[in-house]
Amino acid sequence: MISKASSGSGRRTSPTEEKLKFRLPAAMLTAAVLTLTTLAPQQASAEPTGPPLQLTGAPTVTTWSWDGYVGSLGLNLVAPDTAFEVHSTRANWKSPIVATWQSPSGPVALPEIAGSSWGGLGKFVRVTAKRADGTIAADRRMDICLNSWNTQRTSPDAPLRSPYPTGCPYHPYTKGSVQGIQEDWLASVEMWDRPFRLRPGTYTITASITSAYLRALGMSATEGRHTYTLVVKDGEESEEHHGRAARARVAQPTATEPRAARAGAPGDDLADLQSLPAYGMTLSPNGKVLRFSATVWNAGNSPMIVDGFRGSNDDEMDAYQVFTDADGNQTGYEKVGTMIWHDAESHHHWHFEDFARYSLLNADKTEAVRSRKESFCLANTDAVDYTVPGADWQPDNTDLHTSCGDEGSISLRQVLSPGSGDTYAQFRAGQAFRVDNLPNGIYYVAVQANPDGNLIETSTTNNVAMRRIRLSGTPTNRKLSVTRLGVIAEPPAEEY
Structure with a gap:
């Protein structure tokens, strides 16, 4: 099918992504994804027994830098005990976006910054990269779309499928969105709009769910933090950008026209x-x-x-x-x-x-x-x-x-x-x-x-x-x- 909008049906490429295509080849977007064997198997439970979300990743992650830009940090969010779901709505064109966590015990309002855009939860994670000498190479509060392109099961006991959309909307007149991570699934923390700029070398990465969200989710600072080693290597320049393969099947009606109107x-x-x-x-x-x-x-x-x-x-x-x-x-x-x-x-x-x-x-x-x-x-x-x-x-x-x-x-x-x-x-x-x-x-x-x-x-x-x-x-x-x-x-x- 020939698309009618910027890149067809499903998640479309944003203008910022188009500008970054020359420096973010497809290989970078999948580099350094957490190996599932590094996660301890999780057992599904009817009642949550811990924090609703966890930041996870391998102890050491290797990624590549193209033109100085790192497309993957090997960082993930996991919903360990029950699905984590957020509904965002706008009452009318004069009203702000309101984001609500659909917790097991009922809806919980998320901080106002969560509704800064339809592209995800605003300033959800703070990521700090330190060089070997302790100086800071990068420090940023990142917006997070829970509907990651890269979602994976973390356990054989996890549900076989995730019901959540792929990608977050960006139409200026969106009225409501749903984001979520299925129980015992992980979603990679992606940087579509602002990739990190890190030179080749070894860094200590500290990722933390920001304090306003910790309070809303009832989590401690320790529960919302993950520290690991990131090794950045030189990547080869590439002008080739591979689109993601279409996943959908095309349904067809019978080739015989109905006999009646x-x-x-x-x-x-x-x-x-x-x-x-x-x-x-x-x-x-x-x-x-x-x-x-x-x-x-x-x-x-x-x-x-x-x-x-x-x-x-x-x-x-x-x-x-x-x-x-x-x-x-x-x-x-x-x-x-x-x-x-x-x-x-x-x-x-x-x-x-x-x-x-x-x-x-x-x-x-x-x-x-x-x-x-x-x-x-x-x-x-x-x-x-x-x-x-x-x-x-x-x-x-x-x-x-x-x-x-x-x-x-x-x-x-x-x-x-x-x-x-x-x-x-x-x-x-x-x-x-x-x-x-x-x-x-x-x-x-x-x-x-x-x-x-x-x-x-x-x-x-x-x-x-x-x-x-x-x-x-x-x-x-x-x-x-x-x-x-x-x-x-x-x-x-x-x-x-």
């Missing part, structure tokens, strides 16, 4: 499509085009499943919405539109035509311009709110996975899972309005899900999100102002 009926579980405010807005260099990013997400307790079918001589596919029960069994289907082969720049796959609509509205909310972007391939590009009931924390690992297909496809399945959003970034074809013939003034960018009401969902009253903007300046020097929403700080538009 509908059968069965929706159950109690349904999708609920909602729109997030447009963001990442910018004018083209000549000032003629307003570009934007937009996200439609599923707030319901069931996936939005759309199957497409075409005959051997057809240029279009008939699209059917598939309904499932709580166990994922099909209860019915209904014809809801068509899919077309979208051969425009940056797409080249099958699009469903009845999913969303973009409009630029006048100050009185009447339509001034409609975007020519009117077809979409459904995909789980962003974790918008994994705290909603029924949210799928691992959408890439379900049997209902998204496929945009290729030109020879005769059937395919597109899915938007509960809690996930489908983002089209502003560099994609069609994510734009022509504004060169519009007068200066106030306008609204409207993102509307399910515009024709063909899709069956729990509610259509929450399908539209509007963002206020102002156009000003002269025809040769057009200017754009975007009204800020609450406390949300958007990255610069060029990073989209």
Whole structure:
């Protein structure tokens, strides 16, 4: 599938990671991972008998430095007695992110710094590196995403699978997230945004959970500390960057189109499509085009499943919405539109035509311009709110996975899972309005899900999100102002 956002579905590469690719080859990201045999086997227990988290690692870890940057410290977090789970939510765009530890005895509020961003728990661990002579080479408080890419069981008694997502969200309008470490599993402490800069040599590393978190978790300073030796060796420069192999299986519908336009009926579980405010807005260099990013997400307790079918001589596919029960069994289907082969720049796959609509509205909310972007391939590009009931924390690992297909496809399945959003970034074809013939003034960018009401969902009253903007300046020097929403700080538009 060709991705629509910066690096496709699942965890996407952040702008900072893109800048660091030339100095962080894939080998570095997996270097010095703790060998499981260095951990004592843990026995699962119904009641916690010790601290909820432990910092662990081998007594001596060897890692490599590329261009002076160390990508792995061989440091891990373990949940020894019971799963460690954190829910983060934002009540509205004016409210801060609030993080809560779901402890065995009930929710526990984490310190305010835990909600500094959606990227993890702010300043969770302090890491100090000392040289052989005792001088400090590095000292940093690090943000931690518990949903590490590198998770492993620490004992044969540990659960076989972890239910938690891979990676933390970074969409500026995320509403809720879930982080966690499964019982008797470890998660590596990763440094995606700010790798340590250490010269080759031997260092004493002291890692400590910071005091505000220790108090919230009921831990002592000793319980939250780990000291070990880090040996840093020269690494060879490499421009090769290997992406992570896709883990998901692509589910396909039967290749035979249903004989009827509908059968069965929706159950109690349904999708609920909602729109997030447009963001990442910018004018083209000549000032003629307003570009934007937009996200439609599923707030319901069931996936939005759309199957497409075409005959051997057809240029279009008939699209059917598939309904499932709580166990994922099909209860019915209904014809809801068509899919077309979208051969425009940056797409080249099958699009469903009845999913969303973009409009630029006048100050009185009447339509001034409609975007020519009117077809979409459904995909789980962003974790918008994994705290909603029924949210799928691992959408890439379900049997209902998204496929945009290729030109020879005769059937395919597109899915938007509960809690996930489908983002089209502003560099994609069609994510734009022509504004060169519009007068200066106030306008609204409207993102509307399910515009024709063909899709069956729990509610259509929450399908539209509007963002206020102002156009000003002269025809040769057009200017754009975007009204800020609450406390949300958007990255610069060029990073989209």
